[in-house]
Structures are given as C-alpha cells and as structure tokens.
Amino acid sequence: MPSLFPFSAIVGSDDMALALTLTAISPAVGGVLVRGEKGTAKSTMVRALARILPPIEVVAGDRFSSDPAEREPLSPDGPFPTDAPVETRPVRLVELPVGATEDRVLGSLHLERALNEGVTVYEPGLLARAHRGILYVDEVNLLHDHLVDLLLDAAAMGRSTVERDGVSIEHAARFVLVGTMNPEEGELRPQLLDRFGLTVEVAAPRDPRTRVEVVRRRLAYEADPDGFAARFAGAELKLTRRIRTARELLERVVLGDAALLKIAEVCAAFEVDGMRADIVTARAAAAHAAWHGRAAVTREDVRAAARLALPHRRRRNPFDAPGIDEDLLDRILGEDELPPDPPPSDPSPPEPPSGPDSGPDSGPEPSGTSPDQGEGSGDDETWTPLDNDRPSxxxxxxxxxxxxxxxxxxxxxxxxxxxxxxxxxxxAGTGTGEAGRRSPALTRTGRRVGARRPDGSTGTVHLPETLRAAAPHQRARGRKGPGLRIRGEDLRVAVSQGRESxxxxxxxxxxxxxxxxxxxxxxxxxxxxxxxxxxxxxxxxxxxxxxxxxxxxxxxxxxxxxxxxxxxxxxxxxxxxxxxxxxxxxxxxxxxxxxxxxxxxxxxxxxxxxxxxxxxxxxxxxxxxxxxxxxxxxxxxxxxxxxxxxxxxxxxxxxxxxxxxxxxxxxxxxxxxxxxxxxxxx
CATH class of the missing domain: 3.40.50.410 (von Willebrand factor, type A domain)
Structure with missing residues (x-):
C-alpha cells in the first residue's frame, strides 16, 4: 500500500493545518469543520493528520480502545484487572460514509453467531472504533439526519448507547470529529454545525508560485509515493514530537482572568449565541499557547482562537458574507499585551486554572508561502424575524x-x-426519495413498518422476519443440534418509513x-x-x-x-x-x-x-x-x-x-x- 501524502508537505492550507493540529492537542475543543471549494486538499490533509499523532496505549485485546490509565473504563469487554496487558498502537482515522446505515455506525447484533450458535454478541460499529481517535465525515453536509442525530448524542455525552435487536450496550465514544464540505452542495444542519469547535474556510491559493509548488509536489508524490514520503519523514517526526510536548504543556498553561475577560468581550461584540463560543475559544487559546511553548495565554493566542471558533457561531443574515471582521477583532483586543494576573491576597494556595484542560486552535508552522486563507465561515442557526413595523x-x-x-x-x-x-x-402521498425532513416516504431510515426480500439494494437486515422465514424449513434442511440453517431466500430487509426531500x-x-x-x-x-x-x-x-x-x-x-x-x-x-x-x-x-x-x-x-x-x-x-x-x-x-x-x-x-x-x-x-x-x- 503506497504511503499517504505527508501532512507537512501540503502547501497553502495553513489555517486548516492550524485548526486540525490544535484539536489534536486538545480534543475537548470539539473538532474541526472545513468548508471550501473542490480540489483544495481537504480530504488529503485530514487523512494525513492521523500519521503525525503520537501513538496511544490501550488495554490489550479490548475492542473499544480503553485507556489503561482510566480507573473504570466504559467498555463492554471489561472490567479489566489492574495488571491487564497494555499495547501501543497508532491513532485510528475512521471514515463515516454519508450513506452508512445506523447498524454500521452504532453496531448491532453479530448476525452470524446469533444464527449459528444461538448467542447474543454485540459487534461494535464505527463510533466504537473511533474512540480516542478521529472520526472523519467527508461531505458532512450531505449526511442523513438520522446519522446526524447519532453524532450529536455521542458528541454531547462522550458515549454511545445501543438498544436494539436484543442488544443493550453502552460504551465510551470520545473522538475528534472532523468534517469537510463544499458549501455549493448545501449547508449544514445548525445543531451539528454548533458541535464543531473550530471552522475553517479554505480556497485554492491565488499566488502563481504557490500553485506551481502544489502541482510540483503532487506530481512528485504520484511518481514515487514512498520516496516522496521519505523526503518529509523528518518534518513529520518533528510535528509528532511537538504535538506530544504541547499536550504535556497544556496541563500547565495559565488562562488568566485578563484573558478570560478579553475572550468574553470578543464573544459579546460578535453577538454569538450561547456560552459554547466562550468555552471553545478559551480552550483553543490555551492549546494555541501550548503549541507555541508558552505557559500563559497571550493576546496572540486569543486572536488565533477567535478567528477559528467564532465565524460559524456569530449571528448573521443570509446575505451577509461569512467569516468575521478582523478589524473589529483587533480593535477589541487592542494593541497591548494581556496583563499578568495579580498575586493572591491571602496565603492560601490558588485554585487551579479552569482552561488548561481544553483544546487547540492552531496548526503547524506554514509549509509554504501562500496568501492568507479566508476565515472560517458558518451560517446563522437562527431565523431572521420580520420587522412587524416595516410595511410589507x-x-x-x-x-x-x-x-x-x-x-x-x-x-x-x-x-x-x-x-x-x-x-x-x-x-401529497408517500414517495421513495432521498432521506430528508419533509414529505412521507419509504426510506432506508425511520420507523420500521415491515419487511421485504432484498432486491439488490442495500438495507438493514430484519432479524425477526429472517428467522421467521427460515424456521419452517429446518427439518427439511436436515438441522441437527443448536442454531438455524439460513439460506439466501430467507433473508429479509426492513422496510422503513421516514421522510424525504x-x-x-x-x-x-x-x-x-x-x-x-x-x-x-x-x-x-x-x-x-x-x-x-x-x-x-x-x-x-x-x-x-x-x-x-x-x-x-x-x-x-x-x-x-x-x-x-x-x-x-x-x-x-x-x-x-x-x-x-x-x-x-x-x-x-x-x-x-x-x-x-x-x-x-x-x-x-x-x-x-x-x-x-x-x-x-x-x-x-x-x-x-x-x-x-x-x-x-x-x-x-x-x-x-x-x-x-x-x-x-x-x-x-x-x-x-x-x-x-x-x-x-x-x-x-x-x-x-x-x-x-x-x-x-x-
């Protein structure tokens, strides 16, 4: 298998590299949404990110990647003894297809063992595999709503609960959510948009010299993938070590009152909804400081965090251009550096700072000369009300x-x-269109209303109906002992009624x-x-x-x-x-x-x-x-x-x-x- 395109070899996407790297330093930031036109290396950079992340330790043999340092890991394979063997493995990048079924995402009953052995065994899904790793959704704006609901639940709770087909399982599901999308193909559901900690707007570089360098590197990679990757092996290792150092420093970064006040002023000035913007900006600023080796958050850290954490949360009308006003941001921050916190007035030990356990907002040093990329954009999740006093x-x-x-x-x-x-x-009527949220339709998702024979299209197996179709034929098929003898003609898939677009x-x-x-x-x-x-x-x-x-x-x-x-x-x-x-x-x-x-x-x-x-x-x-x-x-x-x-x-x-x-x-x-x-x- 040829080597992936190196992360450090990508030119002209500095903001995206910054956001991905900072989120990797502190997953508590909440992931990254990358918006941009076609052909801007969005998917290439996300897939290359996993290769520069430091490896993790997991309990050997555990299918849910439990952390050995965790006292009581939420794993169906547990509990584990205190001296359970430990193994080290790379961080996983799990890709979630936009057409995935709910069974594939959540996991379901192990069908083969249920039919042949008569036992109930849970087969983990993509959320379990992505635990302590990266969950990547390409074209996330095209993701079906039932999968969006699953991601929202997992992102909010840090765990996944499965209650279906006789399976009752709960396991940890903490991951870095990364999504890429082309705004020309539609916008993102507001609830999911708000779950992304950072957002980046990417575009192809306009500088001819930068474009030439992009083409030169791509052609060199296609000619010799392994050799090209070897050229950047040193830079990749340097990034890995820097991320590991930043993670260790993050716990000691001081997020002072002056920095918190400035973050609050910025969020209030841009009229963001809720308090998540303040929290994410604080976490991203602390991660940015750790990425640059600083023990305290500075004005530069707050500015970098605000540029990536606020664009998709600020209020704007449909006609307003995406992004944020950087001139306004600079006026709010001022030109002076943030003052240090005064020493405590009493001899009692100070309380631990509230921000260092939060996540990143900057990436690796620029790998090439390119013009500034557009700010991250997002869409206002609120409706623009009509002015009742305005004549219509x-x-x-x-x-x-x-x-x-x-x-x-x-x-x-x-x-x-x-x-x-x-x-x-x-x-009117019941259609068969793509899953949406409007008209009634027979879709792959929704409420089960029956079963049918498979007709070549994919679908969720309807286990009870499959067993019911096979049961009358067991004697004729010569069954002896436990388990059912299942043939292809017994298979039934669920007929679901949901809504279409x-x-x-x-x-x-x-x-x-x-x-x-x-x-x-x-x-x-x-x-x-x-x-x-x-x-x-x-x-x-x-x-x-x-x-x-x-x-x-x-x-x-x-x-x-x-x-x-x-x-x-x-x-x-x-x-x-x-x-x-x-x-x-x-x-x-x-x-x-x-x-x-x-x-x-x-x-x-x-x-x-x-x-x-x-x-x-x-x-x-x-x-x-x-x-x-x-x-x-x-x-x-x-x-x-x-x-x-x-x-x-x-x-x-x-x-x-x-x-x-x-x-x-x-x-x-x-x-x-x-x-x-x-x-x-x-």
Whole structure:
C-alpha cells in the first residue's frame, strides 16, 4: 500500500493545518469543520493528520480502545484487572460514509453467531472504533439526519448507547470529529454545525508560485509515493514530537482572568449565541499557547482562537458574507499585551486554572508561502424575524420602485425583503426519495413498518422476519443440534418509513405587464424564505424566469442559502411575456434533475397572469407547451397574478392545459405565495 501524502508537505492550507493540529492537542475543543471549494486538499490533509499523532496505549485485546490509565473504563469487554496487558498502537482515522446505515455506525447484533450458535454478541460499529481517535465525515453536509442525530448524542455525552435487536450496550465514544464540505452542495444542519469547535474556510491559493509548488509536489508524490514520503519523514517526526510536548504543556498553561475577560468581550461584540463560543475559544487559546511553548495565554493566542471558533457561531443574515471582521477583532483586543494576573491576597494556595484542560486552535508552522486563507465561515442557526413595523407588500406598500406597466425591453431590479420562517409544507402521498425532513416516504431510515426480500439494494437486515422465514424449513434442511440453517431466500430487509426531500421549482413571469418589479421582490422573498427552511430539511429550490423573448434558469436547483442570495439579488424584470419558453425551460430543468435524482419528487409553481405576448402565435404556443408539460406527469400549481376589475382568465385556461391547480391571487405577496404552495402540496 503506497504511503499517504505527508501532512507537512501540503502547501497553502495553513489555517486548516492550524485548526486540525490544535484539536489534536486538545480534543475537548470539539473538532474541526472545513468548508471550501473542490480540489483544495481537504480530504488529503485530514487523512494525513492521523500519521503525525503520537501513538496511544490501550488495554490489550479490548475492542473499544480503553485507556489503561482510566480507573473504570466504559467498555463492554471489561472490567479489566489492574495488571491487564497494555499495547501501543497508532491513532485510528475512521471514515463515516454519508450513506452508512445506523447498524454500521452504532453496531448491532453479530448476525452470524446469533444464527449459528444461538448467542447474543454485540459487534461494535464505527463510533466504537473511533474512540480516542478521529472520526472523519467527508461531505458532512450531505449526511442523513438520522446519522446526524447519532453524532450529536455521542458528541454531547462522550458515549454511545445501543438498544436494539436484543442488544443493550453502552460504551465510551470520545473522538475528534472532523468534517469537510463544499458549501455549493448545501449547508449544514445548525445543531451539528454548533458541535464543531473550530471552522475553517479554505480556497485554492491565488499566488502563481504557490500553485506551481502544489502541482510540483503532487506530481512528485504520484511518481514515487514512498520516496516522496521519505523526503518529509523528518518534518513529520518533528510535528509528532511537538504535538506530544504541547499536550504535556497544556496541563500547565495559565488562562488568566485578563484573558478570560478579553475572550468574553470578543464573544459579546460578535453577538454569538450561547456560552459554547466562550468555552471553545478559551480552550483553543490555551492549546494555541501550548503549541507555541508558552505557559500563559497571550493576546496572540486569543486572536488565533477567535478567528477559528467564532465565524460559524456569530449571528448573521443570509446575505451577509461569512467569516468575521478582523478589524473589529483587533480593535477589541487592542494593541497591548494581556496583563499578568495579580498575586493572591491571602496565603492560601490558588485554585487551579479552569482552561488548561481544553483544546487547540492552531496548526503547524506554514509549509509554504501562500496568501492568507479566508476565515472560517458558518451560517446563522437562527431565523431572521420580520420587522412587524416595516410595511410589507401585503399592506399595500410596494417592496421597491414599481416597474412601469409596459412591454418595452427596459428591465428593473427589485430586491427581496427580509426572509421569514415559512410553515412546513409536504408533497401529497408517500414517495421513495432521498432521506430528508419533509414529505412521507419509504426510506432506508425511520420507523420500521415491515419487511421485504432484498432486491439488490442495500438495507438493514430484519432479524425477526429472517428467522421467521427460515424456521419452517429446518427439518427439511436436515438441522441437527443448536442454531438455524439460513439460506439466501430467507433473508429479509426492513422496510422503513421516514421522510424525504423535495424539489420546488418556481417558473416566474418577469415581464413588465403587471408591475413585475413589485411582484419579483415578493417572489424573491418567498423563495429565500422557503430556501432557508429547505436547507434544514434537505430540500432543493429552483427558479426559472421568462421575459422579453426567452427564459432563463436564474437559480438552478440548490440547497445553498449563500448561492441563492447571490443569484436572486440582481434578478431583472421587464419586457414581453414568452410563457411557452418559460414552461419549456422549466421542463428541461425537471428533466435534468430527474436524471440526477430520479426519486426526488418535484412541484412546479408557475407564477403568471397568463398573457402570452412574445413570439408568433404566443397564446397557442403557450397552450401547446402546457399540454406537453402536463404529459410528463409533473405536479403543478398556477398562481394567477392577473389584477384589475376586468379579467380575461388566461392563467386559469393555462392551468387547465397544464392539469394544475389554479390559485387566484390578486397580488403575489410573499406570505400569500408561500401559503398557496403549502395548501397545494399538503
């Protein structure tokens, strides 16, 4: 097996290296979340981290890696005698696949021994294997919610409890949680985001010389992995020794009152939620001091800790840029060094400091020259409330300067209002889509509702049903003695009912026929509000607009709040109304999404007054496009935006051709639009 790419050979990811190393020094910090674009060596650096960590001592033969120095280790293989043999082994890096089953993560009944020997034996899962090591989740933002719940429980309690299939087990599960993600593929569930102690935003270096060095090292590694690793063996050993020294020094690092007060001032200034930010920053600052060989926390340590511990905890709106304001951070910290704590006024011995048992926030020395990386980013886990005193479109006030009702090509840009929390809406029926948190569906996770024969897809074994299928055939199979004779046709897998994620695709008339600018501001607000809810529920939301003579996919189906905000901000409106082009463009988006994810059920929401005015025979072409789209079987809803005393009912006719529900709506107020969608899909 070829050697891994050395940790010390990675160029241009200094902040990430700092966060990983400090968390390794003090696991109490709570792990690292790495956000960044594709091709920035996120996975490479995480996998290389385990190779530079000092080895650990474990009780020989214990499947749960118990610490021999622990008085009463929480291990199902215990209790152990005081003179139990001890062995030394490297720190494990356990990778948790995003598609893993609950049995694989928690562990379950040892099926082979249960069937052949008739005994109940627990087979440990990934959480047990990761104890005292690193649990790595690549694409952590795509992790199914049932696995997120398991990680939250283990991270909070430091132990894992298994109660299933006749097994009742509890074992220690303390690990460094490291996750990597690409924000373009969706955001992270807020509860899990808050569990990461540190976060880092990585990007490819922009300095050409640094990029050349990255390519040079990668090509050298691929040509001779073992030889390349040997070149950096000395640097790797130096990092290992430095981490071991920092761990020993961490217990003696003094986190004085002045440092604690400065940490509190920084956290208060950035308006973080809760007290976890203060605690993590204090632990990271102490670890940073130990990493640099200092016996007391300094201003530099607090600054480094705040840069990594606060970005994903500070309050921000969806339109705000991620990261923290470093100028504000420097003003709060000031230029003077933290004063030392005054000596105690009485001769009694001082109490031990509260911070040294906490974790790290800095990594190895920079291995190459590169521009500064972006600060770690995170998303506000709270909803932005609407200002009740602010006039809204539903109150009769325009959301922005109104577009003149004309069919000219002049386009205006309307900005959305502050997003709000929409009510939960669900697609009717029971689907089979990817696990999410919205509509009922038959999924791999959730509540067991039955059993079935395996059809080639993976699934959780339904043990009682498997035994029930095999039991009547034991005499015919010549069974003698204990144990059952199981054959392939006896196997049954569980049928689980949970929830799925959906796709809501808006097809919006952006022409100038009906005060489009006002309408677009309200539609933008509705989409962003639905998107904020959708990313928590693993949904996708997309937007197709049509104006002048063509349609445009303004917002491809996505779960990313940041990308949605950027694309929707400058959405223009005005011109003629090419309804046929809009419907055809929406059909193409749905077709492509069906190829990418055939099990995700969509709902098409068409927002228009039905007045087709662009192209030759526009009315006839729009009806033909609607009939063709209806033939694809997509569920649809037409929101009628026609206003005025005399109405032509064109949107209603369009809904008939589209086989969609028609919702008369004088004005497309954002809250009314969301209510209409909710009523249609409930």
């Amino acid at each position: 479109a539903s109150d009769g006030e325009p959301a922005g300067p109104e577009e003149t009702e004309t069919n000219s090509g002049t386009a205006g840009v309307a900005s959305p209002d502050a997003p709000y929390r929409p009510k939960v809406f669900r697609v 959906n796709l809501i695709l808006f097809c919006v008339d952006a022409s100038g026929s009906m005060a489009a600018r006002r309408r677009m501001a309200q539609v933008k607000t509705a989409i962003l509000s639905l998107l904020l809810d959708a990313y928590r529920r693993r949904d996708k939301v997309g937007l197709v607009t049509f104006r002048q003579s063509a349609a445009e996919v303004v917002l491809p189906p996505t779960s990313s709040v940041d990308i949605a905000a950027a694309l929707l901000r400058d959405l223009p409106a005005g011109g003629r109304t090419p309804i046929a082009e809009g419907l055809l463009a929406a059909a193409e988006v749905l077709r492509l999404e069906r190829l990418r994810d055939p099990r995700r059920r969509p709902l098409l929401v068409v927002v228009t007054d039905g007045r087709a005015t662009a192209g030759r025979d526009p009315v006839d072409r729009s009806r033909q496009a609607a009939r063709w789209l209806a033939g694809t079987g997509v569920a649809a809803l037409v929101v009628d935006c026609e206003t005025g005393r005399f109405r032509m009912g064109l949107a209603h006719r369009l809904s008939v051709e589209l086989r969609a529900e028609h919702v008369p709506l004088g004005e497309v107020a954002a809250d009314a639009l969301t209510a209409a969608v909710r009523e249609r899909v409930a």
